[in-house]
Amino acid sequence: MSLEEFDHHTPIPGTTIFNGEMAMKGYALNKMCYSFNAAEARAEYLQDPAAYYAKFELTDTQIQACENKNVLELIAAGGNIYYLAKFAGIFMLSVQDVGAQQTGMTTEEFKEKLLRAGD
Amino acid sequence: MAKILGGITTSHIPAVGNAIANGLQEDPYWKPFFDAYPPIHEWLAKVKPDVVINIYNDHGLGFFLDQMPTFAIGAAHEYKNEDEGWGLKPLPPFPGDAKMSWHIIEGMVKQEFDITSCQELAVDHGFTVPMQLFWPGLGDNPDMPRAIPISANTVQHPIPTLKRALDFGKALRKSIESYPDDVKVVVLGTGGLSHQLDGERAGFINKEFDLMCMEKIVSDPEALTKISRHELVRQAGAQGTEFLMWMMMRGALGDNVKLLNQNYHIPISNTGAGTMLLECV
Known part of the structure; x- marks a missing residue:
């Protein structure tokens, strides 16, 4: 096995490897997002977001990223995209909306980029 | 004895x-994707599996x-x-098959794959969408x-290596084939x-990487085990690591x-969508 196999730090541009370090950093945020699988939890969040953040003991940075609904900030705060998708679901954002926000495009431009990938 | 079809x-x-x-x-966006499935339906109607081993990755439900x-x-x-x-x-x-599950679990651990057994498991879209695609109408x-x-x-990294995924499939094959009941099995x-x-x-x-994977997985899956996990992320994208499921399936065959049928279409949502039907010979 090559040593490269163990090198988790060779950067891949625009990509965060969600490893143990990120999983620890984002635990509270991801745990809150995991709770959003349940419709009752989503309703409870919408009724009082601040109380919901407190319940899961989010950090100030994580709370600010949630309030900003900013996916890149949420990832930097340790969010994992599979759990963040449930947060995005509360606001009816599609994966194209999420992709567009992260790449600084409109959703239509992002969809066009995806279509071009088949050329 | 059980047989993998x-x-x-x-x-x-x-x-x-x-x-x-x-x-x-039949929608123009979806048709090129869904057109891949009728030939698979025909094959399934012909061979009529009793059990499906559905290899997927949970996305934060189970x-x-x-x-x-x-x-x-x-x-x-x-x-x-x-x-x-x-x-x-x-x-x-x-419906599951708990008796066969436990036989497989015994077989995997005997072959030193120390798996987690789940007597309750909520299944997410990774499991349900393929079931809907292959068996329209479900129940x-x-x-x-x-x-x-x-x-x-x-x-969450560390994820399994491609070699480990392929080896898992090989052990799965032995576990299934040692099952005494006459059941016909397909692996997803x-x-x-x-x-x-x-x-x-x-x-x-x-696209280039996807097509290479689709070619190699038929004839030379061992070659794919040379790809490091980091390289897989680089070439297939952060969620393209789901290709590990394909390696697990391939090992079981x-x-x-x-190769009876294949289709590749870009994009479905954010994804290069691949469909393949491989028959054991």
Whole structure:
């Protein structure tokens, strides 16, 4: 096995490897997002977001990223995209909306980029 | 004795479930994708499997980061889906085969794969979308086989290596083939192909890499084990690591397979969607 196999730090541009370090950093945020699988939890969040953040003991940075609904900030705060998708679901954002926000495009431009990938 | 008839791969994108729910199979966006499935339906109607081993990756329904199994095998009498955060409706429960599950679990651990057994397991779109694609109507479809879910971790690194995934499949084959009952088995490898949902690289799709994987997985899956996990992320995208499910499936099919059908289409949602039907020879 090559040593490269163990090198988790060779950067891949625009990509965060969600490893143990990120999983620890984002635990509270991801745990809150995991709770959003349940419709009752989503309703409870919408009724009082601040109380919901407190319940899961989010950090100030994580709370600010949630309030900003900013996916890149949420990832930097340790969010994992599979759990963040449930947060995005509360606001009816599609994966194209999420992709567009992260790449600084409109959703239509992002969809066009995806279509071009088949050329 | 149990016999493995073949394997089928498919993407398991949530949007596909919505498209099925809304009857969009003939819609111009969806038709190039759904056209891949009738030949597979014909094959399934012909061979009539009793059991489907559905290899998928949970996306944060059945498992959370508190306890994250690298490989988990369902050992329940039935499996249910649940809402995944965007209002998914419950589907009819999927009948399992707990007796065969435990035989497989015994076989895997005997071969030193120390898996996690699950007597309860909520199954997400990774499991349900392929079931909907291959057995339209689900519970109303008299041909829908009993299902055994196997989930591998691609949520959190370290994820398994491609070699480990292929070896898992090889051990799975031995576990299945040693089952004394006369059951016919198909193995699903679901997920992929290239896609990335997160980061500034969101929307990344790599057609060239996907097509190479689809070629090699038929005739030379061992060559794919040379790809490091980091390189897999680079080439297939952060969520393209779901290709590990395809490797697990391929290992279960034995050395030689016959490619009966394949399709590749970009994009379905954010993904390069690959479908393959491989028959054991």
